Amino acid sequence: MTALLSVRNLEVVFPLRTGTVTAIRDVSFDLSKGERIGIVGESGAGKSISAFAILNLISKPRFLSKGRIEFDGVNLAEADEDTLRSIRGNRISMIFQDPMMTLNPVLTIGTQMEETILAHKSVSRSEARKIALDKLEAVRIPSAGSRLKQYPHQLSGGMRQRIVIAIALSTNPQLIIADEPTTALDVTIQAEILELMLQLCNDFDVGLILISHDLGVVYQVTQRILVMYAGSIIERGMTSEIIDRPLHPYTRGLIDALPEMARSGARLNQIPGVMPSLGTIPAGCPFHDRCQFARDICRTDFPESRGRKQHSVSCHFPISYD
């Protein structure tokens, strides 16, 4: 099966006064049609930048310095603005973290939905309204018709995120990139939204890249997981493999840190130390100074990816389960 999206050797650079800093290094992955993958990692690991890089929307002065992003045969890294615009929001949609911020406060829901549809489809305003209504019903918003005339501040957080999802679906995209879509919501709403997203991806055969710091969230929805640390992918594999048998000590740490893993009465497990800032990523394995298994080779050589296709890791001493 050919990939819908194929990212190869992606690199994003931030120029600073003191020189340049590499935010994303050598990120490669494939996504086939209708597949759902998750990107996990802590804040600053480069998850969101990767998402923006896929749409070639890195804001200046940062830039894409290397790599190919092939979406359905088009290299987005080198495509012109018109081509990009015909793909953004149309064939690839994006959902952001905070639905309060992503909806324009002064425009009605209906206006914002119609605008997206009209930007990409040659339909009349009343047809656009019909599509908008349809999608609002698809995300199970009650009394959808009257919502179209409302403003974002008149709706609750969960409702707003449903509307953002409806906007993302309104052009029937092939891929949705969701950047922490449930982080700003409380836990019960979070479960509803995740379930909704999963169902919609199945119903409409839409691919999904789910970005989250929460392995629990990613586990519920995705088929494959990429774990990012300090701008690199350090482990990748099938979701169940990663959760059951993490190979990288960092992934293991993330799983152990889930509240579900803590024994009652005991403190939550945590990974000691903090992620290095992008300017000070150490030589060798970027994780070595927080890793309890680190040896000399970890401080000098960057570990190449090893393992099977279903599950590979960038670590000199992956955890073994023999």
Place this chain on the structure above:
Amino acid sequence: MTGTSLTIKPGVWQRLRHSAVYHSFVQNRVAMVSAAVVLAFVVASILSPVIAPYDPWDQTRIDIMDSEIPPIGSAGADQRFLLGTDAMGRDMLSTLLYGTGISIVIGVFATVLQAALGISIGLIAGYFGGRLDSFLMRIADIQLSFTTLMVAIIILALFQATVGLSFYEDFAIVVIVLVIGIAEWPQYARTVRACVLAEKKKEYVDAARVIGLKPASIIYRHILPNTFSPLIVISTVQVANAIITEASLSFLGLGMPVTKPSLGSMIRNGFEFIFSGSWWITLLPAVVLIVLILSINLLGDWLRDALNPKIYDS
């Protein structure tokens, strides 16, 4: 489409009735009074051809023998002229009504011109940033370093000298609007730019870019509506400023001509007669000007408070 617009109209009125701005307006007596005063002036000057007893612009109907008649209530008053006459024998009440109209027209149109120029430049500078931003803002700085009055005096004096007085009398109002409009655009440009810089970092702008909208529609449909509340506030202040600037220019003899006087030219025309006892010729337009400007500014003050959610706390 007609069906929806019919159902939306009462909705808009309903929304206005229930808005915080409306409540703050109803509870603020100063705002209500000043709004009423401004509205009264506007209505009176629009209706001036109907309600004015005479046509002060028709020079064939002015009788020099009627000059300097004091207002009713003073010795030597004439029943025909409620507020007396000026030195040319024109009815003060009619001249005031027409003059207020001219002042308001100049204030509003000059502000519209400032806003059109300033908002477009500010949006472009703020959204695109970089060198274009620096270039446009330096032009604004240069423009601001010349005071409006100085620019206006130079241009109007040149204009008056080159085209001759009769032509000037016909087109003075257009030139004054242009001069005041062009001289004050940086006020808008700076405010809009500052707002755009704040707004464009917000996620809804990212979202609009991700949707694949063109920069022009992001700027006009998404960012511009979010900058409206400071713009409404500046606009009231700028209308008052433009009226004052026009009055100052007229007082210096560079504004509206004597044949079609604005409030400023009326003050100037009467100023020569104040020591001969004809105080009303200069005092009446001065009072009207002060009341008008004060009301607009008080309205602007209230608007600034009403549209700024941060002031509710204090």
